[in-house]
Amino acid sequence: MKRLLKWLTIPTVLGVLILFITITVLYETLASAMSVLGSQSQPAGYTLPPFVTTDMMQAFFKTQETYGIPVSTGVAQLIAESGFGSYGPGGESGQGLSGLAYNYRNLFGIKYFSGDQYATGSVDMITGEETPGGDLEVTTAAFSIYATYGDCIRQRGRMLSLEPYYSRTIARYKNPCDGSYTTAQANGFMNGIKEAGWATSSSYVTNCINHMVTYNLYQFDNMTWEDYQAGQIPSGGGGTPGSGYLANPCPAASISSEFGGRTSPGGIGSTNHKGRDYAAPAGTPIYAAADGTVIQSTYNSVRGNYLQIDHGNGLKTLYQHCSRIIVQNGQHVNKGQVIAYVGNTGASTGPHLHFEVWENDTPVDPRNYL
Helix, strand or coil: CHHHHHHHHHHHHHHHHHHHHHHHHHHHHHHHHHHHHHHHCCCCCCCCCCCCCHHHHHHHHHHHHHHCCCHHHHHHHHHHHHEEECECCCHHHCCEECHHHHHHCCCCCCECCCCCCCEEEEEEEEEEEECCCCCEEEEEEEEEEECCHHHHHHHHHHHHCCCCCHHHCHHHHCCCCCCCCCHHHHHHHHHHHHHCCCCCCCCHHHHHHHHHHHCCHHHHHHCCHHHHHHCCCCCCCCCCCCCCCCCCCCCCCEEEECCEECCCHHHCCCCEECCEEEECCCCCEEECCCCEEEEEEEEECCCEEEEEEEEECCEEEEEEEEEEECCCCCCEECCCCEEEEEECCCCCCCCEEEEEEEECCEEECHHHCC
């Protein structure tokens, strides 16, 4: 009987121990997940990817305030380097972070060096580097480990404040944080980061700028952390060029004509130009400049195939001379969504997008919002 009780007691104790360990692991996992998910909620009005958390944004705004580093460039690098991975919340659907970012809080692929004041150690990982000839060279490198995402973002700020980065970025394109920073300056800053040797990929700058356009990251360059928390988006209606509220509707195009007086092109164009012309080959994608509702999608002999989007608060955008429109009246569209393709329809002298911005049904200079 004693022997039987002994054998019954052992599995019972083991069972209780296993149950305790299981509950503890589940609790810690759930607590960690809830903590991450809680930090992911963004203020209303922004369309950032789900893996960009509020604590990351707070650190980006702090480095903008401290060093004059535009927020747009940091978030773009984060998305390009670590976004849409399979780790962490959203990872099962490709909306998470990379393994380096999620497991070691290294958002930018920063390689470990002794002067890294924020690193807690390093981890060896396989990486691919593009050679000057365009080939991919696979190697192993030591990457910095950080205690928090904020520490990694602070280290990025410190690195950009030193050579070889400083003279190519902050010295040329510092954000004065006075509401006057333009998209061209942010793009220049991004180019400077690449020129100084941050990344080897020949498409790195293009990828980052595409993210800046798609998610309208430029708007954050003219905001404070307090503005961001309140969900306040700069209107651009105060006549400040480059406010960044609207995204570039045709990033692949070149500007062929600005808003205002001009010589009539081909004798058929207006001498009082009410928009901005983007010259590009027929079939080039056209993107919604901001979230809104399509209120016109039709054709006439002057505008050709055209559509208009209502963004609320008296703001509308107009897209003319399209070869093809792929959205319909009443449809809600998101900023950065393809809505049409460049064409040469209507009164047009060549393939281009004629883009207008309306305030309370009056055309205004699009540069006030871009």
